[in-house]
Amino acid sequence: MARARGKKVAIVTGGGTGIGRGIANRLAADGYRVAVLGRRLDRLKPKRGEKNLHPYVCDIAKLDDIERTVKAVLADLGRIDVLVNNAGVLRRQFADKITQEAINYTIGVNLIGTINFCVVCIPALKKTKGAIVNVSSTLTDRCYAEYAVYAASKGGINAFSRTLAVELAPQGVRVNVVSPSLVRSEIYLPDGMSQKTYDHHLDVAAKSYFPIGRAGEPEDVAAAVAFLASPAAAWVTGIVMTVDGGEAAGMKYAGPEPAG
Secondary structure (H helix, E strand, O other): OOOOOOOOEEEEOOOOOHHHHHHHHHHHHOOOEEEEEEOOHHHHOOOOOOOOEEEEEOOOOOHHHHHHHHHHHHHHHOOOOEEEEOOOOOOOOOHHHOOHHHHHHHHHHHHHHHHHHHHHHHHHHHHHOOEEEEEOOHHHOOOOOOOHHHHHHHHHHHHHHHHHHHHHHHHOOEEEEEEEOOEOOOOOHHHOOOHHHHHHHHHHHHHHOOOOOOOEOHHHHHHHHHHHHOHHHOOOOOOEEEEOOOHHHOOOOOOOOOOO
């Protein structure tokens, strides 16, 4: 790939589908050249109408892959201004059924992968006085059965990001977190949930939990990421921004109780 210069460059992990793809397309629309990362090349290639997306196959659970990919992005695109750690995996298991494999897999991708990607990109981000946006989950605060390891991995992201924000602020690098509630994506499907069941899950949640009246869409998360990545957030670092349709404020209001 020929080296291109001029426009700012963003890296989005887990950029093949769902939230990651929404983020990649939003940043591209904002003028970034976007390195879209994932494990399946067929998911990463630009589709009709998509522009400024540059696919790179990378398994963020492997440090060698991260180092190789960051080196390639710098060689091809010349710089890194924004890093969005969006890639994530989910294994639902009750506590007495949690396997070592599920622990290693979930923590390895969600937390260790995020930490490693940040560390590898720090030198390039210092040069551009760039920004990191890590994607967490409201499951760190509103807990549900079967999500213990997933919630732990995302809680680790929150703590790591806040500390990193303090460390990198003197170098002009901002670090923030976007914490979505239930958003339409494919994360449940590899865990064994059918598309039909997942669609029903989204519908029930929209009717029951979100005051705004619907579950989230990738574009909702992408808008928050775009803000935190932009100069408009120049005085914002070390925060966890909740994007949840009002769920944290309270359950969806169903109207007055019937009289009598």
